[in-house]
Amino acid sequence: MTEHFEELAPFPDHSAALEGLVGLSSGEPLLSPHAVNAPMISHWIEAMGDENPVYVSDVAARRYGFDQVIAPPTMLQAWIMRGLRASLLVDEARAAGTAQGSGPIDTVMGLLDAEGLTSVVATNCEQQYGRSLVIGDRLLVSTVIEAVSVTKHTALGTGRFLTTRLDFTAVPDGDVPENPTPAEIAALSEDGESVATMHFRILKYLPSARAAAPAESEARVGADAMRPLRPRPSVTQDNAFWFEGAREHTLLIQRCTSCGTLRHPPLPACGNCRSLDWDTVTASGRGTLYSFVVVHYPKVPSFDYPLPIGLVELEEGTRVVANIEGVEPGDLVVGLALEAHFVDFDDELSLPVFGPVGGTR
Amino acid sequence: MGEKKLSWSDVNIGDEAPVTSHKLTRTDLVKYAGASGDFNPMHHDEVAAQAAGQPSVFGHGMFSMGLLASALTDFVGVGNVTRYQVRFARQTWPDEVLSSKIVITGKREEGGQQLVDLSVTLSNGDGEDKLIGEATAAVPG
Numbered sequence: 446m447t448e449h450f451e452e453l454a455p456f457p458d459h460s461a462a463l464e465g466l467v468g469l470s471s472g473e474p475l476l477s478p479h480a481v482n483a484p485m486i487s488h489w490i491e492a493m494g495d496e497n498p499v500y501v502s503d504v505a506a507r508r509y510g511f512d513q514v515i516a517p518p519t520m521l522q523a524w525i526m527r528g529l530r531a532s533l534l535v536d537e538a539r540a541a542g543t544a545q546g547s548g549p550i551d552t553v554m555g556l557l558d559a560e561g562l563t564s565v566v567a568t569n570c571e572q573q574y575g576r577s578l579v580i581g582d583r584l585l586v587s588t589v590i591e592a593v594s595v596t597k598h599t600a601l602g603t604g605r606f607l608t609t610r611l612d613f614t615a616v617p618d619g620d621v622p623e624n625p626t627p628a629e630i631a632a633l634s635e636d637g638e639s640v641a642t643m644h645f646r647i648l649k650y651l652p653s654a655r656a657a658a659p660a661e662s663e664a665r666v667g668a669d670a671m672r673p674l675r676p677r678p679s680v681t682q683d684n685a686f687w688f689e690g691a692r693e694h695t696l697l698i699q700r701c702t703s704c705g706t707l708r709h710p711p712l713p714a715c716g717n718c719r720s721l722d723w724d725t726v727t728a729s730g731r732g733t734l735y736s737f738v739v740v741h742y743p744k745v746p747s748f749d750y751p752l753p754i755g756l757v758e759l760e761e762g763t764r765v766v767a768n769i770e771g772v773e774p775g776d777l778v779v780g781l782a783l784e785a786h787f788v789d790f791d792d793e794l795s796l797p798v799f800g801p802v803g804g805t806r
Numbered sequence: 807m808g809e810k811k812l813s814w815s816d817v818n819i820g821d822e823a824p825v826t827s828h829k830l831t832r833t834d835l836v837k838y839a840g841a842s843g844d845f846n847p848m849h850h851d852e853v854a855a856q857a858a859g860q861p862s863v864f865g866h867g868m869f870s871m872g873l874l875a876s877a878l879t880d881f882v883g884v885g886n887v888t889r890y891q892v893r894f895a896r897q898t899w900p901d902e903v904l905s906s907k908i909v910i911t912g913k914r915e916e917g918g919q920q921l922v923d924l925s926v927t928l929s930n931g932d933g934e935d936k937l938i939g940e941a942t943a944a945v946p947g
Contacts (some may be wrong), residue, residue, distance in 0.1 A: 481808070488841040492869070494828060495876040499809065499884045509809040509885060510946075518887055519875040526843030567867045571891030577807075577884070577932060644891075652859075803938065804895065 450596055450603050452651060456561035458757060463556055463593045463605075469549040471588035473627050474634035477524045480618035481516050481582040489520050492569060517579040521613065524584045533547055549590055554649070560596075562604045562649040569608075569646035575639055582615040585634040592648065597773050600800075604650025613641040631730040648788040674791050675747045692795045696728040698763050709763035731786035731802070732759040739774040757783055757799050771800035809883030814920050822922075823881035823908035828873055830865055832900050838869045865898035870937050874928045877906035882922070882943035883939030894927070900923045902930040911940075920945040 468469050479485065483501075495517060498505035503513045516524075527535075578584075594606040614637025622629055680688055687710075689698035698707050703720035714721050735758040739751045753769040756775075767785070769777065783799040790796065830836075835849050844866055847854040855863045871892050878887060880937070898904060912923030921942055928937040 485841070488837075489872075492834065492838040492841040493872050493876050495872075495877065495879075497876075509883070510807040511885065515885065517875065518871070518890065519868065520842075523842045528843050529845050532843075532845055567894050568860055569891070570868070570871060570894050571889070573889045574887060592867070703942040 450598070452603055453561055453596065455623060456651075457559060459556040459560055460595070462555060466549045466553055466556075467590050467593055467790040469590055470546040471550045471590075474585045474587045474614075475525055475622070476625065476630050476633070477584040477586070478528060479524070480585070481524065481578045481580050483514060483580060485586075486514070486516050486580075487524070489523060491516060491777070493517070509728070511577065511579065513579055515579055516582075518574050519572065520578075521572055521643060524578075525586050525611075527611075538699055550588060550609065553590060553593065556648040557605060560605075561651045564602065564604075564650050564652050566601060566648050566650070567645065568606065568648050568716040569644070571644040575641055578615065581618050582640070583618040583633075584638055584640070585614050585616070585622050585630065587612045587614075587634060595773075598771075599648060599650065600770050601648065602650040604648050606637055606646055606648055608644060608646045611643040611645065612639065613643070614638060615628050615640045630666070655661070673747045675794055676684045676745075677794070683713050687711050690725070690727075691787065691797060692793075694795065694796050696759075696765075696785055698728050698761055699723050700726050700760070707761055707763050709765055728759050728761050728763075728785075730759075730797070732757040732765075732783055732785075732799070734758075734769070734777065734779055734781040734783055735764055736779065737769065737777050739777070755783070755799055757785075764795070767796065768798045769800070770798050808885030808946050809879075810812040810946050811881065811883035811886075812922070814947065817913055817922055817945060819910055821910045823877060823906070824878070825905050825907065826873075826877040826880070826881055827905040827918060828901055828902045830898055830900055832863060835863060835865060835869070837892060838866055838872075841901050842866065843869060844868065862900060864900075867937075870894070870898055870904065870928050873904060874906055874908075874926055874937055874939070877924060878908055878924070878941055878943075881908055882924070882941075886943045886946065887941055888921070888944060889942040890926075890939070891941070892895070892937045895935050895938050898930070898936050904928050904930060904936065923924060 462587045486500050499509055499511065499515055500517060501514060505592050506514050525608050532668050589610045591610045596605055596697040614634055616633050616637045621633060625744055678688060687697055698709055700707050700723060701715035701718060701720050702724050704715060704718040706715055706717040708716060734755050736756040737753055739753045744750050751774050753772065755769045756764050756766055756768065758764050782802045784802045785797040785799050787795050788798045839845050839850050848858065848860065849863055849866050852863050875890060878890065878940065907927040909925050910922050911925050914921050921944055924941045924943065925933055926939045926941050929935045
């Protein structure tokens with residue numbers, strides 16, 4: 446199933462080793478440096494602009510049925526961050542090639558780096574809460590590697606998705622001895638109350654020559670400065686409105702104002718009633734894959750290959766030809782649900798590109 | 807246990823939470839880096855971000871997730887969210903106005919709990935989605 450992409454050819458394929466690490470725990474649980482406390486909550490809610498009194502006043506908290514002040518739910522991860530100093534030490538060690546850690550997470554990250562997938566971006570986060578955290582809770586977290594994907598093409602570049610699961614337990618801060626040993630931390634984690642679970646998904650990737658997500662048009666144009674521009678579309682007075690719409694990031698469909706029939710590609714007259722009168726409607730951008738090709742050859746320097754090109758049937762009923770991104774060519778099937786986003790290829794040319802609904806681009 | 811905001815009998819699929827908006831600033835990112843312990847320089851060091859090919863510093867995904875969570879807890883009441891998941895669809899940039907959109911998509915009783923499902927989105931002024939996700943919250947009886 447794992448395709449070894451051309452751009453990864455200079456690097457080794459660690460698929461087998463990575464597969465062997467799935468399901469493993471990161472080893473010792475981690476003890477949060479601080480118990481849940483008012484000053485850290487205060488900094489957090491100030492950053493968020495969240496003025497709910499339940500986070501600052503025991504009186505308000507009791508009004509809502511809590512014994513005392515609670516922590517904001519999404520603060521979960523903040524309790525287990527190692528902090529600036531420790532992070533810098535880890536970075537220095539990594540830069541010096543003496544990266545700490547022999548746990549499976551470090552091993553996975555090392556293998557992915559070796560595969561050439563040195564860049565990282567967070568793609569998904571899911572948190573499930575057992576109960577609200579209260580002042581005095583001391584958190585312990587165990588991390589499990591849940592999944593490592595096959596290599597995929599994404600808008601950012603070729604890479605693998607790594608999903609980890611973090612299981613959070615809490616113990617009263619008073620139960621934690623000073624300078625606990627790893628065995629004592631493991632015991633605390635066993636005895637702790639399960640309070641939350643977090644799934645975190647990252648993309649480790651090799652940045653593509655055209656590196657940038659759809660949103661970062663400026664970055665994309667910058668990175669594209671070295672490659673020739675895309676061929677110019679043949680713009681006429683009949684279809685100019687469509688390309689102008691695309692520049693405004695709007696997907697337009699021509700509509701006959703006499704009989705209401707929608708048509709695409711743009712034409713001067715209605716194929717149904719021959720009327721020359723028309724206006725446009727804005728498409729939702731949602732559709733399904735009606736047909737497609739994946740171009741491998743000949744390679745035109747202004748495109749990336751393999752190059753999937755789809756005929757997408759919009760939910761309004763007309764069909765449009767566009768590039769498909771964010772789906773591995775082998776995963777393309779007729780009927781695939783897609784949605785459009787716009788890409789600014791250069792100062793003059795913006796076009797809709799379709800990707801999976803709810804998928805990662 | 808939880809703040810009583812929604813009333814089970816009045817909750818309907820399609821109901822929307824009030825929109826909350828926030829204009830992102832570089833100062834927000836500095837404050838959030840300190841509050842969260844996430845000191846990735848892409849979020850506070852303009853020179854480093856540009857050297858990495860980014861147009862500027864950009865927002866922490868978890869900051870956006872937190873902003874949207876505040877809009878969510880304002881709507882369903884604190885202490886009631888049981889599950890909250892997002893996809894980081896696009897980066898956020900300084901000076902963008904980030905607005906929440908929260909819609910009730912389901913209403914069910916499960917394990918003796920009254921639950922609502924919600925779709926949650928954070929987008930900028932141009933309607934570009936930054937976070938797309940879902941949440942489940944208990945509605946205290």
